[in-house]
Structures are given as C-alpha cells and as structure tokens.
Amino acid sequence: MKQIQEYFVPWIKGIPMYISSHLELAWREPQLHRMMSNENPHEPSPKVYEAIVKYAKMANRYPDQGLVVRGKIAEINGLDGPGNVMIGNGSSEVFDMLFRCFLEPGQEVIQHTPCFGIYKLRCQILGGKLVSVPMIYKDKQLLFDADAVLKAVTEKTKIIVIANPNNPTGNFMDADSFIKIAETGIPFVIDEAYVEYAGLEMSQVQLTKKYKNVMITRTLSKAYGLAGMRFGYALADKDLIAQVSATLIPWNVGTIPMWAALAALEDTESLEKRREFNNSEIKFIENALSNIPGLTIFRSYGNYMLFDGTDAGKVGDEMIAYAQKKKGLILRPQAPMYGRNGFFRITIGTKEENRMLVEAVKEFFAQ
Structure with missing residues (x-):
C-alpha cells in the first residue's frame, strides 16, 4: 500500500x-x-462598526455575489459596473485565483524584487517557476527596471506582476513602463495595495480599458484599515473577470466583511x-x-x-x-x-x- x-x-x-x-x-x-x-x-470607523453589527445579525444567511459593493468599487474607479470587479478574501486570495487561471507547472511568473512575498507563495503552490528581476540600486535609491523585466520574458512566461507603489521600497513605476509591459499581451498584474495613500490618480486602472491583459489588485487592509476583515478585489476587462471568477470558491467573501467593506468605501x-x-x-x-x-x-x-x-x-x-x-x-x-x-x-x-x-x-x- x-x-x-x-x-x-x-x-x-x-x-x-x-x-x-x-x-x-x-x-x-x-x-x-x-x-x-x-x-x-x-481602528475601523463608526460607520463600519454599524455595518458589522447590522450584518452580524444576518450571519445565519449566505451572502450574495456582492453586486452592491462591486458596483461601488466600479463607480469609484470609473469602470462600467460590477462585471469589471471580482472580490476576494483579501488580495491574497485574489492573487491565488489569478495565478490559478494562467499558471501551469513549470511555467514562469516574473516579479520585480524586492517585493511582496505572496507572489512567490502562490507561484510555488502551483508548481510555477519564479523569475525575480532585481530593481536598480543607484544613488541611494531603488529604481524600477522595466527593460530588465521585458528581457526576462520567455516562451514560458505566463504572468508579470508589479507592485505599485512597491512594497517594501515605497516608490511608483513611471506610467510609460506600464504601457511597455502591457503591450506584450502577457497577463499583467499590477498590485495597488497602497495606492490610496498617494491618491487614485496614481492608479493604472485606466489601462484595463485598453489592454485586456491588465489586472489591478487592491485591498481594504491598508488605507481603509480592515486587515482583519479580509477583503480584496481585482479590476479588469469584464470578459477577463468573468473567466477568472470561475475559480471563485462559492461565498468566498462573507456577509459581514462584504457590507463592512461597502461602509468603508462610502466613508470617504x-x-x-x-x-x-x-x-x-x-x-x-x-x-x-x-x-x-x-x-x-x-x-x-x-x-x-x-x-x-x-x-x-x-x-x-x-x-x-x-x-x-x-x-x-x-x-x-x-x-x-x-x-x-x-x-x-x-x-x-x-x-x-x-x-x-x-x-x-x-x-x-x-x-
């Protein structure tokens, strides 16, 4: 045996x-x-507390697919509607779903390092190969190197991921570099976990309207202060979102975090x-x-x-x-x-x- x-x-x-x-x-x-x-x-705002208490009383009911909160996220980002938004149990689950859709064992994910460790974790669990492209250390700064990222592309490359602003260096990549990478057509994930601190004008979300391979990920764990509620989301072309959503575990976001997230998003x-x-x-x-x-x-x-x-x-x-x-x-x-x-x-x-x-x-x- x-x-x-x-x-x-x-x-x-x-x-x-x-x-x-x-x-x-x-x-x-x-x-x-x-x-x-x-x-x-x-700690969370009083409006978030109110939502938590209200929906805790309905915790015996399954949640819906989150059309209301997805619609609010689309509105904030100038997108057509909830079809452009997928929600997850933190952006960590969103990365997991995205990676599962594109990556087979032996295929490659390109990341720009130093960066957030979740990309490595989700790549490993799918048997993927992680290709780490170092940033440039120059004049006491750590600088993005989009050209080096592009040079690392091979026939096995299935995902390119860039954090913007980068964690842990804290800086943004310039807009032209995002276009260069998007033009490859390779699935391109832009992690905007911290973008709200600088303002949404620094987001690359507009690229999702022109490039069907671009996906923006965000979380409510940071500026919104809901790390313990576990709520994240992806923004992309509606056809891409529809296909990636096939990987969703049913009811992956609970009733309480879903409505708490809506309250946080409305509390500008x-x-x-x-x-x-x-x-x-x-x-x-x-x-x-x-x-x-x-x-x-x-x-x-x-x-x-x-x-x-x-x-x-x-x-x-x-x-x-x-x-x-x-x-x-x-x-x-x-x-x-x-x-x-x-x-x-x-x-x-x-x-x-x-x-x-x-x-x-x-x-x-x-x-």
Missing part, C-alpha cells in the same frame, strides 16, 4: 504552511507595538483622515531622522518605510532587536541585498509609536 505522501502532487511536497512569525509574536505578546505588518494603526471622510495622518507622519519620521550620518531613508508612498544603515556600519537585524528590547517595538527585517546588510523596515504606527521609533533609531545609531 502506498504512503499518503506519495499521492501529493510533486510540486507541493516539502512546502511548509505560511506562518508570519512577527504577527504570531504580536498576538502572543499584545503589550508590544505592531510596527511591522503594514497595518493601519486606527474617514479615508481622507487616515491618508493625511499617514503622510504627515512619514514626513515627521523623515525629518526627525534625516540628520543621522550614514542612514538612508527611502521615500515612501505607502504606510511603511525602508531604511538602510549600512553606510553607518549598522546591521538592520541588530536595529530590530534593539527596538524590541528597549522600546517594545516590533519592526520588520529586510534580507541583505546589493551587498548591504543595514536594511530594516517599519510600519507607520500611532503618533506615540512613531516618536518611540525615532528615539530608538537615534539611540541605536548613536552607539
């Missing part, structure tokens, strides 16, 4: 369950400050307050730390910041350990790259947390 392990498809053997160690730590030790997972530091005043707070706090941190010799601060248009202390002789992981031990701040590591080991990352926290962070960085770099 065969062992159960022999029945697994070969490409998932040995892949462990994804566990976010820093989130596990934060829940295990709630006295620590969560400045590591690009969460919004503000709350979104603007969060956006203004985030962007002013990024400026505060930049100004407060700009005089530290050898510390590189990468300009961010998201709710996170990347730093490099290599030129000051500092190791990023040691900065993270210091912040947790001395201030109770959980920061995020960034693997060494470009021959430099001083990288570390932060999430914008509350005013108090951001000032604690500034103190921690100043103290560590003064040692």
